[in-house]
Each structure stands twice: as C-alpha cells, then as structure tokens.
Amino acid sequence: MKKSLIALAVLAASGAAMAQSSVTLFGVVDATIRYVDADSASQWSLTNSGYNSSRLGFRGTEDLGGGMSASFWLEAGVNNDNGTGSGTSTNNLLSSNTCTVSGAQPAVAGGTVTCAQSAGSQGLTFNRRSTVSLAGSWGELRLGRDYVPYFWNTTIFDPFGTNGVGAVSNFTLKGLGVISGGAFNTTAGGVRASNSIGYFMPKMGGFYGQAMYAMGEQPSNPSGPSSNGNVGSFRVGYANGPFDIALGWGATTFAQSQQYDVWNIGGSWNFGAFKLMGLVNYEGGDSLPTSTQQNIKVRTYMIGATMPLGAGELKGSYTHGDASYDLLDGDQIAIGYVYNLSKRTALYTTGSYINNNSRLGQYNFGLPSNAAGSTFGLDFGVKHSF
Numbered sequence: 001m002k003k004s005l006i007a008l009a010v011l012a013a014s015g016a017a018m019a020q021s022s023v024t025l026f027g028v029v030d031a032t033i034r035y036v037d038a039d040s041a042s043q044w045s046l047t048n049s050g051y052n053s054s055r056l057g058f059r060g061t062e063d064l065g066g067g068m069s070a071s072f073w074l075e076a077g078v079n080n081d082n083g084t085g086s087g088t089s090t091n092n093l094l095s096s097n098t099c100t101v102s103g104a105q106p107a108v109a110g111g112t113v114t115c116a117q118s119a120g121s122q123g124l125t126f127n128r129r130s131t132v133s134l135a136g137s138w139g140e141l142r143l144g145r146d147y148v149p150y151f152w153n154t155t156i157f158d159p160f161g162t163n164g165v166g167a168v169s170n171f172t173l174k175g176l177g178v179i180s181g182g183a184f185n186t187t188a189g190g191v192r193a194s195n196s197i198g199y200f201m202p203k204m205g206g207f208y209g210q211a212m213y214a215m216g217e218q219p220s221n222p223s224g225p226s227s228n229g230n231v232g233s234f235r236v237g238y239a240n241g242p243f244d245i246a247l248g249w250g251a252t253t254f255a256q257s258q259q260y261d262v263w264n265i266g267g268s269w270n271f272g273a274f275k276l277m278g279l280v281n282y283e284g285g286d287s288l289p290t291s292t293q294q295n296i297k298v299r300t301y302m303i304g305a306t307m308p309l310g311a312g313e314l315k316g317s318y319t320h321g322d323a324s325y326d327l328l329d330g331d332q333i334a335i336g337y338v339y340n341l342s343k344r345t346a347l348y349t350t351g352s353y354i355n356n357n358s359r360l361g362q363y364n365f366g367l368p369s370n371a372a373g374s375t376f377g378l379d380f381g382v383k384h385s386f
Contacts, residue, residue, distance in 0.1 A: 171321035
C-alpha cells in the first residue's frame with residue numbers, strides 16, 4: 001500500500017511537471033509548378049515554396065514560474081520536390097573559410113571575391129531557425145540561428161511574403177551578390193544569421209523592437225580580418241489597430257574593409273475591404289581604401305495590396321529596382337490568388353512580369369541571361385500546413 005502511494009505521488013508530480021511543458025511538431029509542404037521565360041532561356045519545373053516556405057520543425061516551451069519561460073525552436077527547410085534539405089551557413093558567409101578580395105569592387109572594376117561554395121544538395125539541416133530562449137516581462141533573449149531583424153520588413157510588408165515569382169525579394173536580395181561579389185548568398189546575408197544573440201523588447205503602447213549581433217567566429221590572425229561574417233541588425237516599429245510601420249537596419253562584414261549594409265522601412269494599413277502595403281529597401285557597401293574603388297547602391301521600392309475575395313485572397317504588387325553604374329534597373333508587376341480549401345490547405349497561382357533596362361545585370365528568377373530584356377514567371381501550386 002505504501003509503495004502504491006509513493007508511485008501515485010511520483011506519477012502526480014511527473015504529470016504536474018509535464019503540464020508545465022509543451023512540445024509541438026509543425027511544418028509546411030508546398031509544391032509549385034513553375035514556368036519562367038526570359039530573353040535567353042525558358043524553363044518548366046516542379047519546385048517548392050511558391051506560397052509558403054516548405055519546412056519541418058519542432059518547438060517547445062517550459063513554464064519556469066514567476067512569469068519566466070524557456071523555449072527551443074528547431075526548424076529545417078525542406079525541398080519537397082526532390083527530398084533534399086536546404087543549405088545553411090556556419091559563419092554567415094558561404095562557408096567556414098575566410099573570403100578574400102582582390103582588385104577593386106568585383107561588379108564594377110573586375111576585382112574578385114574568393115569564397116568556397118556551400119553544398120548544392122544535402123540532408124536535413126535546421127537552417128531556418130535553431131534557437132534556445134529565455135523570456136519574461138522584460139522581453140526575450142534568443143540564442144542561435146535566426147532571422148536578421150531587417151528581413152522581417154521584406155516579408156511582413158510584402159503581399160507575397162518573399163515567396164514565389166511575385167515576391168519583392170526578387171529585387172531586394174539582388175544587391176547581395178552585386179555588392180559582395182558572391183561572398184555570401186541569400187541564405188547567409190539577407191535572411192538569417194548564425195551564431196546570433198538576439199533581444200526582443202516587450203510591446204509597450206504599440207511600440208516593438210528587436211536587436212541582434214551575430215559572430216562570424218573568425219580567428220584573429222594576420223592573414224584576414226577577424227570581423228568577417230559579423231552581423232549587426234535592429235528593427236523598431238509601431239503597430240496600432242489597422243496600422244503598422246517599422247524601420248530596419250543591418251550590416252555584415254564579408255572581407256577586409258568591406259561591409260554589406262541595408263536599411264528598409266515598411267508599412268501597412270488595413271482598410272477592411274483591402275490592405276495596403278509599402279516597402280523601401282536600400283543596399284550599399286563600404287569601399288576599399290583605394291582610389292579605384294567605387295561604391296554600389298541598390299534601391300528597391302514596392303507598393304502592394306491584398307483583398308479578401310470569396311474563399312481566398314487576391315493580391316498584387318508593383319516593384320521598381322535600380323542600382324548605381326547601371327548595374328540593375330527594372331520593374332516587376334505581380335498578381336496572384338490564394339484559394340483556401342480549408343484552414344490548412346490552399347491552392348494558389350501567381351503571375352509576374354519583369355522588365356529589365358540595365359546595361360549589365362538582370363532581375364530574373366535564376367535563369368542565365370546576357371542581355372537586358374523581359375522575364376515572365378508563373379506559379380501554380382498547393383500548400384498544406386500541419
């Protein structure tokens with residue numbers, strides 16, 4: 001009898017402890033039939049993430065008492081069209097190697113940036129997010145791989161959420177390669193950062209904010225700067241009722257005396273019948289200490305809207321982008337519709353047309369092209385979340 005009472009007490013204590021914790025499996029599987037056509041090439045493909053990014057994740061929270069909680073979040077990108085995982089970056093560049101610059105700015109005066117490339121296909125990695133957090137009335141402290149704060153503006157204030165052929169990220173992330181000469185890609189510099197320390201302030205009267213510092217983890221030695229891969233970023237905003245506006249900034253060091261800088265401001269206003277959105281994004285880079293070095297500036301402007309229609313949502317946007325030295329110059333018009341079959345499953349389609357006018361570079365959907373011209377893209381897909 002005594003042993004039974006002890007066992008019941010242990011079970012009761014265990015149940016109370018488990019009741020204070022929760023672990024959730026979640027994910028998105030999004031498959032897209034895509035057609036893109038540029039002046040030099042066209043392509044049909046079955047790809048993924050045309051509406052929402054495909055992913056598989058685990059998250060959990062434990063109540064520590066006194067208003068404190070601890071949590072974890074592990075989220076992996078999934079290429080469900082071929083079964084591979086998405087790439088990641090260990091030090092906010094393309095690899096653990098230090099990138100080196102030779103000559104002047106690569107995109108302008110023929111200089112080069114040398115970096116090892118990440119693997120093209122691989123198993124599952126928690127590239128989207130891998131964090132552990134402590135939170136309380138004072139805010140949240142988050143450690144690990146996470147979104148850089150300024151990226152949130154490009155996805156929250158874009159009707160297409162930076163996914164598919166209509167996304168503003170077709171333009172806003174173009175400056176990464178142009179300015180850095182390929183020192184880092186969208187996985188590394190424009191969306192997420194590894195080895196980061198982040199802080200989220202509690203909302204106060206509609207005001208919110210986030211700050212991050214991420215370490216490139218480069219050793220201090222004469223052969224290269226120890227700051228390579230270091231990232232600093234913040235985002236501050238105000239939301240009240242239908243109105244939301246936020247300012248973001250970030251900087252990443254990618255080579256000696258070379259830094260990729262970005263700032264943006266986005267906003268939205270929900271009028272009920274439709275929601276209006278806008279974004280201004282600016283990318284630039286610090287110059288090398290040479291007389292031949294030229295700075296590159298890449299600017300993106302977007303205005304868009306979403307509108308409930310039937311069982312779904314109609315959305316559209318207009319984007320303009322340009323860069324100094326005629327490296328980039330183009331416009332994008334996009335329109336799409338999402339039809340919700342249920343709360344978790346949706347059909348969608350997006351059409352986009354890009355007109356390029358630059359002398360050297362093009363906005364497109366990954367197709368090779370040597371001359372300025374037009375690019376057309378069409379997505380049709382299905383998304384299921386769980």
